Amino acid sequence: MQDSSNNRINRPLKIALRVFAITLTIAGVVLFLVKSSTLSNDKVEQEYVAQGANRIENGIHVRTGLIEGEGLMEVVYNCTNCHTAQIIIQNRMNAEAWATTIDWMQETQNLWDLGENEDIIINYLVTNYPVKPKGRRVNLVDVEWYELDE
Numbered sequence: 001m002q003d004s005s006n007n008r009i010n011r012p013l014k015i016a017l018r019v020f021a022i023t024l025t026i027a028g029v030v031l032f033l034v035k036s037s038t039l040s041n042d043k044v045e046q047e048y049v050a051q052g053a054n055r056i057e058n059g060i061h062v063r064t065g066l067i068e069g070e071g072l073m074e075v076v077y078n079c080t081n082c083h084t085a086q087i088i089i090q091n092r093m094n095a096e097a098w099a100t101t102i103d104w105m106q107e108t109q110n111l112w113d114l115g116e117n118e119d120i121i122i123n124y125l126v127t128n129y130p131v132k133p134k135g136r137r138v139n140l141v142d143v144e145w146y147e148l149d150e
């Protein structure tokens with residue numbers, strides 16, 4: 001008798017405990033899922049920001065206007081801090097002239113030592129912005145040339 005009445009009292013308690021345990025478990029799982037999903041949201045956002053800053057559209061690095069190619073990011077990180085990339089895009093030089101220009105910036109404009117990146121950068125520049133061949137068309141004759149003011 002004692003036992004069965006105990007059982008009768010305990011059963012709702014047991015059920016309540018079980019429900020409580022299940023609820024806790026579910027709450028734990030939900031918390032874990034929410035947490036991991038916000039974590040991955042952060043990651044996605046970081047990637048989004050990174051991609052936004054260095055977005056490439058139609059082969060062009062949107063932020064700087066530089067052509068996508070091997071060495072692009074080295075150029076972006078070392079050559080667009082002091083002036084825009086336009087100054088680079090407008091200047092077409094061979095490797096030797098680029099090395100001289102870089103030397104000049106290092107000596108007079110506080111450009112840092114580029115280390116191994118110097119070759120990568122010069123290679124990028126001569127590959128993507130080669131010296132324009134002269135005489136793509138037959139030179140005009142009988143034209144009155146005037147000096148351009150720089």
Ligand code: HEC
Nearest residue numbers: 078079080081082083087088091102105109110111112121
């Ligand atoms: C520490 C700052 C700094 C960095 C970094 C820098 N430059 Fe310059 N650069 C200058 C300054 C200052 C000038 C002169 C700008 C002017 O005349 O208005 C210049 C001028 C130039 C010119 C024009 C040269 C000329 O003869 O008129 C080119 C081309 C150039 N930079 C390319 C580069 C390249 C390529 C890189 C990366 C390797 C680079 N710059 C990185 C400071 C820098």
